[in-house]
Amino acid sequence: MTPALASSCRLGLLGVVMVAGFCGIGARLYYLQVMESEQLALIAEGNRKQVIVQSARRGNIFDRRGNLLATDRTFIELGVDPQVVRDEDRPQWAELARIIGVPLEELEEKMTARVGAGDSEFAEDVRLVRWRKLAEGLDEPTYERIRELGIRGVYGNRQYRRVYPGGELAAHIIGFSNREGVGVIGVENAMNFYLRGEDGWVESERDGRRRELMQFRSREVPARNGLDVELTLDMMVQHVVEEELRRVVDEFSPQGAVIIVSEPGSGRILGLGNYPTFDLNQYSRSDIAHHRNRAITDVLEPGSTFKVVPVAAALNEGLTDPEQVFDCGVGQVEYRGRRLRLPADHREFGELSVEDIVRVSSNRGAAFLGLMLGENRLHGYAEAFGFGSRTGFPLLGEVRGTLHPVRAWDGLTITRLPIGHAVSATPMQIHYAMGALANGGVLMEPRIIERAVDENGETVFSFPPAARGRAVSEFTAETVSEMLVAAAAPGGTAPQAQIDGYEVAGKTGTTRKIIDGRYSNRHHVASFSGYFPASDPRVVITVIVDEPASSGPSYGGVVAAPGFRRIGVELIPYLGIEATRPEQVLAQREGGGL
Amino acid sequence: MMKNIKQTEYANRLIILTFALIFLVGATGLVTVWLRHGIATAASETRAMEVRLNEVDRALARVNSEIAAGLNPSFLHQQIERFDLDLRRPDDEQIVRLGTPEVFDGLAGESGSAIEGMAYREGGGERSR
Numbered sequence: 001m002t003p004a005l006a007s008s009c010r011l012g013l014l015g016v017v018m019v020a021g022f023c024g025i026g027a028r029l030y031y032l033q034v035m036e037s038e039q040l041a042l043i044a045e046g047n048r049k050q051v052i053v054q055s056a057r058r059g060n061i062f063d064r065r066g067n068l069l070a071t072d073r074t075f076i077e078l079g080v081d082p083q084v085v086r087d088e089d090r091p092q093w094a095e096l097a098r099i100i101g102v103p104l105e106e107l108e109e110k111m112t113a114r115v116g117a118g119d120s121e122f123a124e125d126v127r128l129v130r131w132r133k134l135a136e137g138l139d140e141p142t143y144e145r146i147r148e149l150g151i152r153g154v155y156g157n158r159q160y161r162r163v164y165p166g167g168e169l170a171a172h173i174i175g176f177s178n179r180e181g182v183g184v185i186g187v188e189n190a191m192n193f194y195l196r197g198e199d200g201w202v203e204s205e206r207d208g209r210r211r212e213l214m215q216f217r218s219r220e221v222p223a224r225n226g227l228d229v230e231l232t233l234d235m236m237v238q239h240v241v242e243e244e245l246r247r248v249v250d251e252f253s254p255q256g257a258v259i260i261v262s263e264p265g266s267g268r269i270l271g272l273g274n275y276p277t278f279d280l281n282q283y284s285r286s287d288i289a290h291h292r293n294r295a296i297t298d299v300l301e302p303g304s305t306f307k308v309v310p311v312a313a314a315l316n317e318g319l320t321d322p323e324q325v326f327d328c329g330v331g332q333v334e335y336r337g338r339r340l341r342l343p344a345d346h347r348e349f350g351e352l353s354v355e356d357i358v359r360v361s362s363n364r365g366a367a368f369l370g371l372m373l374g375e376n377r378l379h380g381y382a383e384a385f386g387f388g389s390r391t392g393f394p395l396l397g398e399v400r401g402t403l404h405p406v407r408a409w410d411g412l413t414i415t416r417l418p419i420g421h422a423v424s425a426t427p428m429q430i431h432y433a434m435g436a437l438a439n440g441g442v443l444m445e446p447r448i449i450e451r452a453v454d455e456n457g458e459t460v461f462s463f464p465p466a467a468r469g470r471a472v473s474e475f476t477a478e479t480v481s482e483m484l485v486a487a488a489a490p491g492g493t494a495p496q497a498q499i500d501g502y503e504v505a506g507k508t509g510t511t512r513k514i515i516d517g518r519y520s521n522r523h524h525v526a527s528f529s530g531y532f533p534a535s536d537p538r539v540v541i542t543v544i545v546d547e548p549a550s551s552g553p554s555y556g557g558v559v560a561a562p563g564f565r566r567i568g569v570e571l572i573p574y575l576g577i578e579a580t581r582p583e584q585v586l587a588q589r590e591g592g593g594l
Numbered sequence: 595m596m597k598n599i600k601q602t603e604y605a606n607r608l609i610i611l612t613f614a615l616i617f618l619v620g621a622t623g624l625v626t627v628w629l630r631h632g633i634a635t636a637a638s639e640t641r642a643m644e645v646r647l648n649e650v651d652r653a654l655a656r657v658n659s660e661i662a663a664g665l666n667p668s669f670l671h672q673q674i675e676r677f678d679l680d681l682r683r684p685d686d687e688q689i690v691r692l693g694t695p696e697v698f699d700g701l702a703g704e705s706g707s708a709i710e711g712m713a714y715r716e717g718g719g720e721r722s723r
Contacts, residue, residue: 068662074652140656158652165662214637215630239667501686573684576691 048205052212055160056197058181059226061174061188064268064450067235069174070188070280073163076138076156078146079131082114084153092149099145100135110134111153137161162188164280170238172274172293173231173395173448176283185291187229187449190394194452194460197226227452227460232268237261240570241271244543244563249275252548252559258295258427260542261567264435264531266465267444270539295431296391296398299424300525300544303511304361304493304556306387306420306430308437310369311358312480313381316472319372322355322479328364335371338411342367343419358483361493361508363419370418375406378417384471385433385443387425392445392468401425420509427527431542433471434507434529437484438537441477443468481505485534488561494528497561499568501579505537506530506564508556513547523547526559532568533580541567 032040061070078100097107115126134154138146143156162177175186183192200223205216241259248257254275261271274294278286292298314320328349332341343363349356357365370378382388388403402424404413409422416422425433428446436443444467451462472480484505488497493508509527512519529542543560550559571577663669674681 067665068658071655071659071662073655073659140652163659165659166666167668169666169668212641213634214641215633217637235665236667242668570683573686573689576689578691579686 050204050206050212052202052204054200054202054223056199056223057160057225058162058177058197059191059195059228059452061191061195062228062230063233063235063238064231064270065234066230068165069170069231069233069235070162070164072160074140074158075136075161076140076143077136077159078134078138078143078154078156080111080134081130081153081155082111082132083128083130085111086152089149089151092151096134096146096149096151096154099142100138102135107134166235167279167281168277169235169242170233170272171277171280172291172295173233173238173269173272174280175395176280185397186293186395187231189396191229191449191452195226195229198224200224225455227454229452230450232266232270232447232450233272234270236574237271237571238273240567240574241273242277244567245273245275245277247566248543248545248548248559248563252545252550254545254548256294256298256546258298258542258544259563259567260295260427260431260540261571262431262435262446262540264438264444264537264540267432267435267447268450268465269446269448272448293395293397294546295427296393296395297426298546299399299401299426300513300527300546301421301511302387302423302425302430303420303509303525303527304363304366305434305507305509305527305529306382306423306425307358307361307366307418308434308480308484308507309382309385309387310366310373310378310418311354311483312385312437312441312472312476313373313377314354314369315479316381316476317373317377320354320369322483323353325351325353326357326365326368328352328357328362328368330364333368333371335414340371340411340415342415343421355483355486358480358507359486359492361487366418367415370414375409375414378414379403379406381471382417382423384469385436386429386468386471387423387433391426391428391432392466393428394449398428399426401429420511427542427544430509430527430529430544431540434531434542435540436471437477437480438505438531438540439477440474441470441472443471481534484530488530493555494530494557494561494564496557497528497530497564497568499532499565499572501581502532502568502572502577503534503580504530504532504564504568505534506561508561509544510555526556528556528560528564530564533577535580538575538577539568539571543567 058072060068060072063069093107093111094104097104100107110132113132114129116129136159138156146154146156160181161179162181164171164174164176166174171186173186175183175188175190177183177188177192177195181196183189183195188195200221202217202221203219205213207213241261245257245259248254257275259271259273260269262269272293272295274292276287276290278290283291315322328345328351330342331344332339334340345363349360349362349364352360352362352365354365354369356362357369373381382403388401390398390400404422409417413422432443432446444465447463447465449463452460454460482505484507485503486492487508488494488504488506490498494506497504497506506528507530509525509529511525511527512521513523513525514520515523525544525546526548527542527544529540531537531540541564543563545559545563548559673679
């Protein structure tokens, strides 16, 4: 073979190899770019593209003076990736254990366990551990201290969590949201739609280290934070209410207790407390029965607090006047051809005027007024005062109580309903019925949410006062108020409710509970519902104590009325309520009291 | 001869145009790279600012919740007892209600004619003469 031929063969061979190489590359390119293109493009896009969800911040809840009651805060869940832990960081482990509050041995075990049991059924199957939780609920400064230790593989994930700075304060009103950010009870539940906001999202690309390449953001929908909610609640009034609840619990060890404070003219609730209660920050550790807002979920026979209904109704209908006298010593009466036994009084009364009936809380006197009214009018006024229907309180769980239609009444109901038996009501209904008298006869709807505001503080919507209807005329309401002042004065059933310098109007209630189908002599519900100053009411206060353990009788005047007074005394300077009888305040001061 | 000159001229023009095109494409590429780098830098800075803003937001939320916890009346009562401050709510005698004639009378009585003059200044007080 001549050199020229050899050279040409080599060139030819080289050419064939090159052509074959190019053909191979071409074939591979054809396979990748044509045959598998769609699938590979999807994989490439999946690796490169990402959708980042931008979580919306849940709105805050404030009281009416702007005090923060509920907010979102970040906490750190600390963990370790044992695969990247270095031995040279070991001296720092003791300090880390001290900061997060776990024993060093436990920490070492977690930091060094690089493999764990797999998910399959084979015992020998193992998996590499890439994350092991070390601690949760750490705050930012603590996490910063941990980061400063520089331990490789130890890092935290931020989590938003709802916090309630007041702890137990207004627990049943504020309610709580669960770990998924859904309101479960209280305002958190009722206003969940407005509080939660709307998550946003960003379509973007990431680099090999999975960091976002912001310049490749293609679509962006910003998150819309939830609205802030302002309540009608006043943190200080709420505190006064809860302090009083603690005092009642210390003194009487009751099964339950409810206190409500509201403004009569607007229906705004300034304070509402229940016992038992719970800590909002640890709701999962509390008894679920304690989550119940007894003010709206529990019913009781209102007892004597209901007597304002037949009295106001009879006056409003012009059937009687405050001076008309009834013989309350009579035990039986004729009514529509039937002999009816009248309910007994707690002591024997003779002749009593309508004023006296209210003052001494005579059962027979109230029954006489009920008989004067007749079934339909008595039932109608009970409805007009809000009994038997929901008050419109916006939080979950309100019940309507029981007010039977007239056709379902038995022969005794006409004499029992006027004394608050044969009817059941929630504390909220009792409170607002009394509030109607304080408000010139107009029954208001309870208000707990004042308004919802956006991030700029602009009101998005508000809840104006709403009247449910007129129960009685303004004149009747004033007349009954005067009677209720006598009831809360010496000679009445609740002189313990009196506040020097102020005209207090109110009514006690003492109800025997029904145990095993019979009225019990040992189980009572003591209540007092009233307002002051009677001539220009600023606050309505209702105190209801369920089964107080008292050595003496558990009358509303003994158990609940003092609570009314103590709350009133606390609220006078705070709300700036002026004395209606300043000379009494002066005399008391000179005498060294108050 | 003329034909050769024309061909050379044409070839030169082609070479120049080719170089110009290469330069233009190169320059465009460089500018594109420079712009993309600028965009990436700006995006990174924006991202860093976003992260910083989020950090500030988080810190603000933490501080706000701590302030709120500190303003809780129960906590304040505990602090009063802890530091033995003996603080009490004001009684009715210490409270002066604004807008009542007694306020002006009291101020005038205590501080003399200067306050009286201020209170009764024409159009300046609630009780102008």
